Amino acid sequence: MVTETDFQQAIQLIERARHILMTCHTRPDGDAVGSMRAMMDVLTGLGKTVQPLLLSPLAPWYEFLFDERLPVLTDDISLEQLHNGRLEACDLVLIIDTNSYVQLPEFDRWLRETHKKVLVVDHHVTGDNLGDVQLIDTAAAAAGEIVLDLIRHAGWPMTTSIAEALFVALSTDSGWFKFANADARLYRNAAELIEAGADPAAIYQKLYQNFSPARMQLMVRMLQSMELHGGGRVAIQHILRRDFDQTGATGRDTENLIDECQRIGSVEVAVLFVELGQDQSRGHSGFRCSLRSKGHVDVRAIAQRYGGGGHTMASGVNMEGDLDRVKQIILDAISEQLS
Ligand SMILES: [Mn+2]
Structure with missing residues (x-):
């Protein structure tokens, strides 16, 4: 729950700031980048300079949100530049859609040392208390809903561009309004954004009917890897490095692919295991494990046990070891809850 005092403190932090550095979790999703785009507009409108920074590349289907390519830490800006360069000139750091160091790779090293004021906007249950002021609303379906609440509290003007960006945030984090988090509040907020100029049909096309042939091929391979366990209650799939190499798809192309097998009644x-690159796993073999639940199993509890996090119905965790081993660990943890 975000209190009136939290909102007032956040508004004060923003009003006093002049140069704002803004980032979100690695592997940025629609909620993270939609909320970022909305806040970029809000803050620019207030006369602030805004430096957005991504921690891994933006998926192509979100590029329409931005007029210019956003810089990516370590690809476009080094950690040294972050320490020494123009980014040190910022007087407020805004972190969106996460409150955890582990979700901020490399950036966390700067964040741990900096004395800058930090404002967090997040809706996850797990977190490291990164902010001096934190707008945390775990009942929100998307961080974008908290951004919308902040805009309302402050009385900042709504524009078509902000409405579109927040609609992307709300719609993607709810699987286009179909996950269990799609409550009356979400639909009301979405309606308000449509009234403010967001065009759902156009946004749907840009987000969901925009696959590259390579991404489609990657999805086909993932579906071919599917195994059913526990009498059909658990679907386990994987994507290996060679699947990326042979299709030409990239890591960003895996987003939302895990949802496909939930069509099975x-x-x-x-569960989807994506093999990590050599650089990310520092010589070890490792996998990014994503988990989705229809509600009966708490997948956050499973991810948390191995150092990950997320929501009860959508979570993720990085795991070391070979595929058979990590599969068995996750399958055992799920079976425990199902029995
Ligand atoms: Mn989110």
Whole structure:
């Protein structure tokens, strides 16, 4: 729950700031980048300079949100530049859609040392208390809903561009308004954004009917890897490095692919293992494990046990070890809850 005092403190922090550095979790999703785009507009409108920074590349289907390519830490800006360069000139750091160091790779090293004021906007249950002021609303379906509440509290003007960006945030984090987090509040907020100029049909096309052939091929391979366990209640899939190499798809192309197997009626939990690159796993073999639940199994509890996090119905965790081993660990943890 975000209190009136929290909102007032956040508004004060923003009003006093002049140069704002803004970032979100790695592997940025629609909620993170939609909320970022909305806040970029809000802050620019207030006369602030804004430096957006991504921690991994933006997926192509979100590029329409931005007029210019956003810089990516370590690709476009080094950690040294972050320490020494123009980014040190910022007087407020805004972190959106996460409150955890582990979700801020490399950036966390700067964040741990900096004395800058930090404002966090997040809706996840797990977190490291990164902010001097934190707008945390775990009942919100998307961080974008908290951004919308902040705009309302402050009385900042709504524009078509902000409405579109926030609509992307709300719609993507709810699987286009179909996950269990799609409550009356979400639909009301979405309606308000449509009234403010967001065009759902146009946004849907840009987000969901915009696959590259390579991404489609990657999805086909993922579906071919699918195994059903527990009498069809658990679907386990994987994507290996060679699947990327042979299709030409990239890591960003895996977003939302895990949801596909939930079309199977019997499936209660979907699991996707994506093999990490050598650089990310520092020589070890490792996997990014994503988990989705239709509600019966708490997949956050499973991810948390191995150092990950997320929501009860959508979570993720990085795991070391070979595929058979990590599969068995996750399958055992799910079976425990199903029995
Ligand atoms: Mn989110």
